[in-house]
Amino acid sequence: MGQKMSRRFVAGTTVEELLAATQEVNRRGMSVSVDNLGENVTNAEEAKQSAQLYHQLLDLITERKLDANVSLKLTHMGLDVDEKLCREIVSGLAEHAARVNSFVRVDMEGSPYTQKTLDFVHELHERHPGKVGAVIQAYLIRSEKDVQDLLAKRIRIRLCKGAYKEPASIAFQKKKDVDANYVKLTRMLLKSGVYHGIATHDENIIRETTAFAKAEKIPAEAFEFQMLHGIRRDLQEQLVKDGWRMRVYIPFGTEWYPYFMRRLAERPANALFIAKNLFRR
Numbered sequence: 028m029g030q031k032m033s034r035r036f037v038a039g040t041t042v043e044e045l046l047a048a049t050q051e052v053n054r055r056g057m058s059v060s061v062d063n064l065g066e067n068v069t070n071a072e073e074a075k076q077s078a079q080l081y082h083q084l085l086d087l088i089t090e091r092k093l094d095a096n097v098s099l100k101l102t103h104m105g106l107d108v109d110e111k112l113c114r115e116i117v118s119g120l121a122e123h124a125a126r127v128n129s130f131v132r133v134d135m136e137g138s139p140y141t142q143k144t145l146d147f148v149h150e151l152h153e154r155h156p157g158k159v160g161a162v163i164q165a166y167l168i169r170s171e172k173d174v175q176d177l178l179a180k181r182i183r184i185r186l187c188k189g190a191y192k193e194p195a196s197i198a199f200q201k202k203k204d205v206d207a208n209y210v211k212l213t214r215m216l217l218k219s220g221v222y223h224g225i226a227t228h229d230e231n232i233i234r235e236t237t238a239f240a241k242a243e244k245i246p247a248e249a250f251e252f253q254m255l256h257g258i259r260r261d262l263q264e265q266l267v268k269d270g271w272r273m274r275v276y277i278p279f280g281t282e283w284y285p286y287f288m289r290r291l292a293e294r295p296a297n298a299l300f301i302a303k304n305l306f307r308r
């Protein structure tokens with residue numbers, strides 16, 4: 028039943044299901060970032076297996092000429108088990124991405140990992156320029172400084188609001204403060220001349236972003252919007268129709284539970300929506 032419920036946000040459990048979903052999104056004129064769900068592996072073997080699947084994905088994406096890159100979490104690649112191994116694994120993936128003209132996005136996890144993750148991305152960018160990107164969470168008070176540091180190296184950023192529960196000592200708690208920081212950081216990204224991802228389903232922020240881009244004469248090809256699979260498909264399509272770029276983040280795999288719970292927590296109405304649809308046929 029859990030698997031059935033998660034279907035609203037997760038493309039499936041197999042690589043073939045993921046590739047079919049990717050093809051369908053590409054057909055709608057959008058690119059994709061694929062995410063093999065999983066986090067906090069507990070041994071080196073699991074980390075290596077997770078990486079192996081990403082290598083397979085990079086090859087399949089290339090073979091089938093799909094418009095997609097990959098997103099991964101460092102704790103899924105063994106960050107908590109062996110940092111050196113994690114570095115080798117992600118570096119190997121970035122090298123593979125460079126070979127097939129793709130890109131690796133390093134997702135951002137909870138605040139205990141923020142600094143380590145950013146350090147990793149800076150280091151990987153040195154070795155594989157342009158092939159690795161960071162994620163910045165607008166709810167973190169530190170983010171403006173992190174954005175400045177990343178932009179100084181011309182590292183690509185995905186800007187999101189942030190999905191973890193963080194304390195008031197380090198994170199804005201009110202939606203209006205998070206949104207204001209999001210808008211401020213978006214402007215910094217758009218003016219940087221580097222290709223970034225504006226990852227949100229927030230219509231007000233999207234409206235503000237397109238207005239800013241037009242006013243500043245920033246072309247639609249200079250950045251992309253990003254949204255999650257299964258959320259605001261109407262808005263995704265409208266943006267593409269209006270000439271903006273859209274990338275859909277498609278998660279898949281058997282370890283869907285933490286991802287699914289974060290999506291439910293963001294919008295309690297989802298629980299009701301899913302419950303209703305679960306018993307409908």
Ligand SMILES: Cc1cc2nc3c(=O)[nH]c(=O)nc-3n(C[C@H](O)[C@H](O)[C@H](O)COP(=O)(O)OP(=O)(O)OC[C@H]3O[C@@H](n4cnc5c(N)ncnc54)[C@H](O)[C@@H]3O)c2cc1C
Pocket residue numbers: 133134135136162164185187188189190191226227228229230253254255258259275276289290291293294297
């Ligand atoms: C492409 C992408 C990648 C992301 N990567 C990361 C990451 O690496 N690290 C991280 O911490 N977070 C990540 N996130 C999640 C992000 O931080 C937010 O938790 C999530 O996107 C909800 O915030 P919002 O910007 O859509 O705005 P909100 O203010 O939360 O929502 C605005 C509107 O969007 C719609 N909406 C938002 N969430 C949902 C939902 N779950 N179900 C249905 N409708 C919804 C609703 O209409 C809502 O009114 C990512 C998000 C996206 C789109």
